[in-house]
Amino acid sequence: xxxxxxxxxxxxxxxxxxxxxxxxxxxxxxxxxxxxxxxxxxxxxxxxxxxxxxxxxxxxxxxxxxxxxxxxxxxxxxxxxxxxxxxxxxxxxxxxxxxxxxxxxxxxxxxxxxxxxxxxxxxxxxxxxxxxxxxxxxxxxxxxxxxxxxxxxxxxxxxxxxxxxxxxxxxxxxxxxxxxxxxxxxxxxxxxxxxxxxxxxxxxxxxxxxxxxxxxxxxxxxxxxxxxxxxxxxxxxxxxxxxxxxxxxxxxxxxxxxxxxxxx
Amino acid sequence: xxxxxxxxxxxxxxxxxxxxxxxxxxxxxxxxxxxxxxxxxxxxxxxxxxxxxxxxxxxxxxxxxxxxxxxxxxxxxxxxxxxxxxxxxxxxxxxxxxxxxxxxxxxxxxxxxxxxxxxxxxxxxxxxxxxxxxxxxxxxxxxxxxxxxxxxxxxxxxxxxxxxxxxxxxxxxxxxxxxxxxxxxxxxxxxxxxxxxxxxxxxxxxxxxxxxxxxxxxxxxxxxxxxxxxxxxxxxxxxxxxxxxxxxxxxxxxxxx
Numbered sequence: 001x002x003x004x005x006x007x008x009x010x011x012x013x014x015x016x017x018x019x020x021x022x023x024x025x026x027x028x029x030x031x032x033x034x035x036x037x038x039x040x041x042x043x044x045x046x047x048x049x050x051x052x053x054x055x056x057x058x059x060x061x062x063x064x065x066x067x068x069x070x071x072x073x074x075x076x077x078x079x080x081x082x083x084x085x086x087x088x089x090x091x092x093x094x095x096x097x098x099x100x101x102x103x104x105x106x107x108x109x110x111x112x113x114x115x116x117x118x119x120x121x122x123x124x125x126x127x128x129x130x131x132x133x134x135x136x137x138x139x140x141x142x143x144x145x146x147x148x149x150x151x152x153x154x155x156x157x158x159x160x161x162x163x164x165x166x167x168x169x170x171x172x173x174x175x176x177x178x179x180x181x182x183x184x185x186x187x188x189x190x191x192x193x194x195x196x197x198x199x200x201x202x203x204x205x206x207x208x209x210x211x212x213x214x215x216x217x218x219x220x221x222x223x224x225x226x227x228x229x230x231x232x233x234x235x236x237x238x239x240x241x242x243x244x245x246x247x248x249x250x251x252x253x254x255x256x257x258x259x260x261x262x263x264x
Numbered sequence: 265x266x267x268x269x270x271x272x273x274x275x276x277x278x279x280x281x282x283x284x285x286x287x288x289x290x291x292x293x294x295x296x297x298x299x300x301x302x303x304x305x306x307x308x309x310x311x312x313x314x315x316x317x318x319x320x321x322x323x324x325x326x327x328x329x330x331x332x333x334x335x336x337x338x339x340x341x342x343x344x345x346x347x348x349x350x351x352x353x354x355x356x357x358x359x360x361x362x363x364x365x366x367x368x369x370x371x372x373x374x375x376x377x378x379x380x381x382x383x384x385x386x387x388x389x390x391x392x393x394x395x396x397x398x399x400x401x402x403x404x405x406x407x408x409x410x411x412x413x414x415x416x417x418x419x420x421x422x423x424x425x426x427x428x429x430x431x432x433x434x435x436x437x438x439x440x441x442x443x444x445x446x447x448x449x450x451x452x453x454x455x456x457x458x459x460x461x462x463x464x465x466x467x468x469x470x471x472x473x474x475x476x477x478x479x480x481x482x483x484x485x486x487x488x489x490x491x492x493x494x495x496x497x498x499x500x501x502x503x504x505x506x507x508x509x510x511x512x513x514x515x516x517x518x519x520x521x
Contacts, residue, residue, distance in 0.1 A: 061419050081425030091420040095438045095515045105424035108434070136515050149420075156424055 003072075005192045006035040006058065006160050011067030013053055026217035027053050031067065033211055033220060035160065038190040040183075044203040044249065045213030046256050051196045054218065055164050058194070059085045071159050081105055084158030088168045090145040092137040098124065098148050099133040105156030123151040126185060143174040150182070160192040167202065176234050179205055183232040200249050204242055205232050212252050215260045221252060303485035311489045320469075325493060328459055328471040331387070335394020335462070336455040339402050340448060342395075347406025348436065357407075368400040373461050385466035397458035402451045409443035410436060442516040445509040449502060456498055 011031035017024050027050040035041045045051050056062040058069050060079035069076050071083065079085075084105075092101050102120040111119075124130055127147040137145055146166055153161060167175045183206055186193055197203055203210050207226050214221045228241060236242050285305065291297050292304035315321035350357040375396055383389040413436060421435045463472030471490045478486035 059423055061422070079419070079422040081423070083423060085420070085423040087416055087420065089414075089416050091414070091416040093417060093420075093435065093438070094517075095441075095513070104421070104434075108421075108425045108427070108430055138515065138517050152424065162423075 003037045004034050005037045005039075005072065006033075006194065007068075007070045007073075008033045008054075008058065009068045009070070011054070011057065011069070012065050013050065013057060013062075014065045028057075028064075029217040029219050031218070031220060035192055035194050037192055040186050040193045040195065040206055040208045041211065042195045042197060042203040042207035042209075043211045043213060044197055044200060044253070045218065046215050046253055046260065047198060049213045049215050049256075050218030051198075051213060052164055055085075055162050055194065055196055059083050059162050061085075081109070081156050082159040084153035084156055084161050086146075086149050086153050086161065086163045086166045088165045090137075090142075090149045090169075092145055092148055092152070094137050097134050097136060098129065098140070101137070101148055102152045102155050104152060109156075119155055120151075123155045124148075126154070126188070127151045127181065141174075142170050143178060146170065146178060147181070150185070154185070154189065154191065158191075160194060163193065163195045165197055166195075168197075175202070180233055182206065187231075200246050200253070201237055203249070204245050205234075205236065210249070212249060215256045221256070224249070300482055300484060303488055307485040308488045308492065311483075311485045312492075315489070321493070323469055324471050324474055324490075325497065327469045328463070328494075329497060331390045331462055331470065332394055332452070332455045332459055335391040335458075336398055336452055338391060338395045339399040339451065339455070343399055343403040343406050344444075347403045348410050348432070348440075350403070350407040351410035352436075364400050364403060368404070372397045372458060373464075376461065376464060380465060390462040390467070393462035394455050394458050397461070398451045398455045401454065402447060405447040405451070406440075406444065409447055410440050412443070413439045442509070442513045445505070445513065449505045449509070452501055452505070453498060456494060459494065 008031055011028055012026070013028040015025040015027055031054060033041075033043075043051050043054070053062060057064045060077060060083065063077065076083065093104065096104070099117065099120045102123055103116040106116045106119060121130075121133065124133055127150060129144060129147055129151075132140070132144070137148070140148065146169075150166070167178050170178060179202055185191075186206075195203075195206060204226055210224045210226060211220055212222045212224065213219070224245065226245065228236060288302075289305055292299075292302055312321065315324070346360065350360060372393060376393065379389050379392050379396075383392060417439060418431055418435055421431055426434060459470070460472040460475060463470040464476065467473040471494050475487050475490040478484070478490070
């Protein structure tokens with residue numbers, strides 16, 4: 001029985017109205033989710049459903065209005081190295097080389113130079129960028145930058161990796177390559193991962209379990225388990241089981257967007 | 265910029281200066297303007313050479329450069345931490361920004377009598393004039409530069425375990441550095457424009473001093489000589505700072521490149 005690594009209980013987020021004429025915006029309501037150790041959980045939902053807000057709250061960058069976030073049973077509210085985050089915009093430090101970027105978290109912890117360099121080299125190898133240690137971010141393509149961002153977060157050995165639509169800014173081919181790379185890395189390192197996307201293919205390809213979110217106010221509509229054998233690769237995208245699950249999720253999301261249109 | 269483009273940029277700038285000097289020659293040698301209003305290039309050259317010969321040119325340049333640089337350095341040393349704090353703390357900004365905005369509009373010339381009263385006639389009074397002319401602008405520019413750092417980088421650093429101090433030293437400072445170098449380059453230029461105000465009273469040497477003194481004798485050739493020296497020193501400073509910026513922040517991409 002795996003331990004629960006991340007537990008979100010009764011989370012609610014309300015954005016207060018900007019002035020008296022407007023109403024408060026309920027972004028998230030009754031969010032309860034769990035991610036077990038070494039699990040790859042994906043949250044998929046329509047645009048504006050609050051997925052980014054949720055992951056920012058878990059990462060400590062925003063505060064919840066109600067509810068708790070717990071890592072290994074302990075409440076967390078501030079950002080920290082235990083919850084590593086990867087964003088859509090890479091956010092690499094442009095004044096640092098690839099190696100120094102990857103070392104960053106370790107440097108903050110006070111890890112001595114030789115150890116840092118060694119660790120960085122290993123993670124750079126893991127993401128397939130050996131030889132680019134001394135390149136500057138401005139010399140890298142989007143896909144390469146995102147790999148460095150992932151390596152930077154992994155090198156810090158977080159308890160959980162929070163990924164907010166990390167491949168959203170990449171072209172379709174690069175995206176598939178990155179998905180397969182991430183699937184491979186997560187198998188090897190056994191990191192716990194919470195991943196957000198609006199791309200259903202990506203969700204099913206990567207996930208052990210999928211949380212489907214409703215439209216705003218964002219709640220958990222359904223939790224699905226992905227039962228697919230073997231390595232995750234793009235060849236799975238056209239198998240019957242894959243397509244069946246995709247259909248199911250698409251119907252749910254389609255319904256959500258229809259309901260949203262009616263509300264307007 | 266590519267080498268060929270840099271070459272044509274340099275050529276055009278050089279031609280531009282030549283055209284200005286050519287017009288100056290035509291207007292003066294051609295007798296189109298009263299001699300007192302505009303001295304000819306030869307007259308200006310002669311006064312420069314005279315001052316160079318008796319060593320006063322070097323003295324004036326040195327004294328003025330020192331005043332500008334010291335006064336400006338005081339500005340920069342004060343503006344950096346205050347500007348950063350203003351950008352990061354709404355509380356601090358609320359306390360200090362209105363005061364800065366208020367003083368910013370005060371003409372420095374009007375403050376000269378007060379500075380004489382408080383500081384006397386020594387060099388410190390000159391440094392303070394330069395400081396007053398630059399600090400209040402520089403601190404707001406620093407605040408602006410620091411505010412426009414991508415918040416996602418700061419968030420990334422915090423999720424990598426950086427504590428509050430590390431966020432300042434390891435992220436905010438290096439990220440702001442290119443913008444800060446530009447702020448410095450611009451404000452050093454402004455500092456020079458306050459030189460005459462600084463050397464208005466109780467100065468016995470300096471480029472501003474000789475410009476003011478020459479006014480009384482209508483020695484426009486010396487005025488021109490002084491102005492040209494200030495301009496040349498300014499251009500050299502600007503050039504050196506651009507090179508320094510490239511050395512300090514080689515990683516920075518400008519939109520134009």
